[in-house]
Amino acid sequence: MPLIxxxxxxxxxxxxxxxxxxxxxxxxxxxxxxxxLGMASTTKIMTALVAIENSxxxxxxxxxxxxxxxxxxxxxxxxxxxxxxxxxxxxxxxESGNDAATAIALYCGKSIDGFAKMMNDRAFELGLENTHxxxxxxxxxxxxxxxxxxxxxxxxxxxxxxxxxxxxGTKTVKVRYDGIENGRLLINHNKxxxxxxxxxxxxxxxxxxxxKCLVSSAERDGLEIIAVTLGDSSPTSTHTILLDSAFEDxxxxxxxxxxxxxxxxxxxxxxxxxxxxxxEKGASVCLPKGARFDIELQxxxxxxxxxxxxxxxxxxxxxxxxxxxxxINIISIENINLKRKSFFERIFEKQ
Numbered sequence: 001m002p003l004i005x006x007x008x009x010x011x012x013x014x015x016x017x018x019x020x021x022x023x024x025x026x027x028x029x030x031x032x033x034x035x036x037l038g039m040a041s042t043t044k045i046m047t048a049l050v051a052i053e054n055s056x057x058x059x060x061x062x063x064x065x066x067x068x069x070x071x072x073x074x075x076x077x078x079x080x081x082x083x084x085x086x087x088x089x090x091x092x093x094x095e096s097g098n099d100a101a102t103a104i105a106l107y108c109g110k111s112i113d114g115f116a117k118m119m120n121d122r123a124f125e126l127g128l129e130n131t132h133x134x135x136x137x138x139x140x141x142x143x144x145x146x147x148x149x150x151x152x153x154x155x156x157x158x159x160x161x162x163x164x165x166x167x168x169g170t171k172t173v174k175v176r177y178d179g180i181e182n183g184r185l186l187i188n189h190n191k192x193x194x195x196x197x198x199x200x201x202x203x204x205x206x207x208x209x210x211x212k213c214l215v216s217s218a219e220r221d222g223l224e225i226i227a228v229t230l231g232d233s234s235p236t237s238t239h240t241i242l243l244d245s246a247f248e249d250x251x252x253x254x255x256x257x258x259x260x261x262x263x264x265x266x267x268x269x270x271x272x273x274x275x276x277x278x279x280e281k282g283a284s285v286c287l288p289k290g291a292r293f294d295i296e297l298q299x300x301x302x303x304x305x306x307x308x309x310x311x312x313x314x315x316x317x318x319x320x321x322x323x324x325x326x327x328i329n330i331i332s333i334e335n336i337n338l339k340r341k342s343f344f345e346r347i348f349e350k351q
Contacts (some may be wrong), residue, residue, distance in 0.1 A: 007288065012238040012243045013296040015211070015231030018148040019246050021158045021286035022217060022224040022327075028286070030247050033149040036130050037230045038212045041096045041137030042151060048089055048167070049158040050118050051104045057086040057163060059107070060102065063325035067103035072207075073140060074099050075186070078178045086163070087175040093168050094186040094205060112136065126153055140209040155215050155226050159201070161293040168201030168217075169193065173334055181297030191236045196243065200224065204235075218243045223252040251289050255318050256283040256328060261295070265313070267336050275315050276333040285318070285326050289326050293320045299330055307320055307336035 009017065018033040022024060025034070040296040061326045065079045076099035077083075083091075085107065091100035102112070109115025112135060119133040131146040131154075139146070146154075171193050177183030192199040202216035214235035216227045227242045229235050258281050264274040277299060287293065299314030307313070311332045318326040 002063070007245070007249050009058050010241045012229070012241065013233055014229035014235075014238055016148040017227070017229045017238070018152050018225045018234070019225060019242050020152045020156070021250070022159055022226045024286055025153060025156060026286050026325075027149075027226070029242065029251055032148070033128060034036060034147050035187060036145045037148055038140050038144060038207065038210030038213075039099075039138060039230060040207045040210040040298055041119060041138040042135065042205040042213045042215050042228075043133065043144070044092050044096065044101055044205075045151070045158050045203050045215060046119050046122065046133065046154050047101050047115075047136040048093060048164055049154065049161070051085060051089060051108055052114070052158075052161050052163055053122075054108045054118065055085045057084065057089075058083045059086065061085065061107045063103055064106060067106060070098040070102050070137070072098045072137065075184060081178045083176060086167075089163070089167050090175055090186055091184075094163075094170060094173065094188040096189055096204065098137040098139065102133075105136040116236060116297060119274070122316055123154070126150075126157060127194045128153065136212075138205055138207070140207045147171045148230055151215060151230075151293050152226050152228045155202075155217070155228070159217065159224075160224075165201055168203065169199075175190065190202050190214075190216065192218075192239060196240055197234070198247075200244075203215075206255075214239055215312060216243065218247075220247050221252060222284070223247070223250065225250075227279070236343050244333065251288055252284050253287040253293075254282065254284045255293060255326060258318070261297060261328070261330065263299060263330075265299060267307070268302055268304045268311070269338060275307055275313070275336050277326045277330050278333055279316055280310075280331045281296060281319070281328070285327055287325075289318060293318055293325070295328075296329065297317075301329055303336070305336045305338045307332050309335045 016032040075091040077099040089158035091097040105115035131255040189204040198218040205213035211231040261279040314330040316328040
């Protein structure tokens with residue numbers, strides 16, 4: 001389970017809000033984070049994730065009439081025009097085109113219901129218990145909901161893909177319009193990309209029923225933060241405050257460098273008397289500034305040959321506030337071979 005820091009949540013008017021570390025999913029701030037609410041067009045983060053995982057960016061799709069004239073925000077797709085999945089993802093994440101979401105759903109899922117099932121299956125894989133999708137665009141539906149916590153988890157998963165990060169962090173781009181190169185200008189609705197130092201991406205959303213929703217991400221000094229608000233009248237201002245507070249209160253802290261932890265273990269039945277071990281890699285985690293942590297080395301008191309170089313021998317456990325926050329593998333630095341038997345030992349074995 002991610003470590004929960006629960007710093008003091010800055011005052012805000014959102015119905016639900018959360019701020020997490022994108023890498024560890026540690027919760028920095030939380031407000032009604034497990035309340036089921038509509039998510040409006042932030043739905044499209046899951047739409048993009050499913051599309052990226054189930055298509056190739058340069059796959060081309062001829063827009064069908066079923067994807068034209070969809071209610072709400074639109075990039076005005078034309079029946080019969082060709083667009084790649086990459087182009088549709090730009091239309092989806094920058095201009096929040098409901099028609100682009102529908103086109104992606106029809107391409108990947110063959111139908112809206114088929115794609116919604118793919119979205120729900122992916123939510124299940126992520127262990128989400130309070131999220132359900134009925135469409136790819138986020139138009140309000142009683143059975144279409146999530147929580148701030150689970151939307152943050154979906155976003156962290158999507159951010160593992162460079163294509164998602166590249167597109168969601170793009171301010172403006174041109175794609176084809178009815179076969180004309182650069183005929184469609186797309187402008188990202190996420191104002192933070194222009195106003196916030198370190199902003200990397202995210203997604204806006206709004207319906208009359210769900211209110212204004214926003215997911216944002218920002219990075220400073222190696223620490224990348226995800227903020228989510230649902231049902232907030234001033235999301236851009238709220239996120240500026242949330243992100244500023246997070247970077248002020250938390251930091252990426254190196255808990256151990258590669259090879260820093262070293263020890264020797266008695267080696268039985270081997271040519272060597274001891275086995276040298278160390279940590280295979282360094283590690284950094286998100287912690288409150290000035291936090292003190294402990295590392296406990298957990299290795300056996302002795303080992304028996306043979307042991308291969310790089311074999312995992314034990315672990316080092318990092319704890320903060322008594323809670324386990326990270327595990328580092330401890331590996332063998334060298335090969336440990338069986339001790340060669342003497343001439344007399346081999347003779348006696350044969351008798």
